[in-house]
Amino acid sequence: MGLTYQSTGRSITKEGLNIKVANSDKVIALAGNPNTGKSTVFNALTGLRQHTGNWPGKTVLRAEGSFVHNGHRYRLIDLPGTYSLLANSADEEVARDFICFARLDATIVVVDATCLERNLNLVLQVMEITNKVVVCLNLIDEARRKKISIDIEKLSRSLGVPVVATAARNGEGLPRLLEVLSDVVFERVKPKPNIVRYSPEVEKAIAQLEPKIRALMGDKINSRWVALRLIDGDLKLVQAIDKRFCGNEVELLAQEVLA
Secondary structure (H helix, E strand, O other): OOOOHHHHOOEEEOOOOOOEEEOOOEEEEEEEOOOOOHHHHHHHHHOOOEEEEEOOOOOOEEEEEEEEEOOEEEEEEEOOOOOOOOOOOHHHHHHHHHHHHOOOOEEEEEEEOOOHHHHHHHHHHHHHHOOOEEEEEEOHHHHHHOOOOOOHHHHHHHHOOOEEEOEHHHOEOHHHHHHHHHHHHOOOOOOOOOOOOOOHHHHHHHHHHHHHHHHHHOOOOOHHHHHHHHHOOOHHHHHHHHHHHHOOHHHHHHHHHHO
């Protein structure tokens, strides 16, 4: 059964994405590649306190659930499994827009410990959008079975965000995941993602664009990430940003960049 207006009190809508939550709820996105055990993590954390529907205007399934930890209620949104946030499909567009626009309290990115390198592409993309990231290194039991050893502390230092090893199907690591999530949400821990650096030409273009983007957007969105998307010619994102925040100002900036 889903949470109702009566059960949660006064509700708000997250940036036009039709996610209604109580003022005190902490909203968490759950992202990850397909076949990482993301749904198992979602089910383990939310239990029976979940419901499903479709994202507005999409045929993409939306799963929402809730849980309480240390007296605080969390709303967990299970995003579609995706390999990328470059929005080449409806699933990718939904995942990107929610992480980008929903003013989340944190994002958990679930990765498969048995094929970590393939999964890190999505982690790095999420880290370019937000610093409030926790990596859930799931299927750690399978990694052990395959004699795969991962230095979790070193991985966390390399990424600049917390990493927690879990085996969600048997509950291993989930209490630790909740504690780390709480630390990030309430800013007892402040992740500092290590930024991916590009060629000198790209970095120069980013440096030129960022001040213009910040002047338009303030702190509503990561200006470096938007600059990268403008350089990449991502007009879908430009239109999504303008629709929510800026009229057509970012699109005009994009036209200037792409000219």
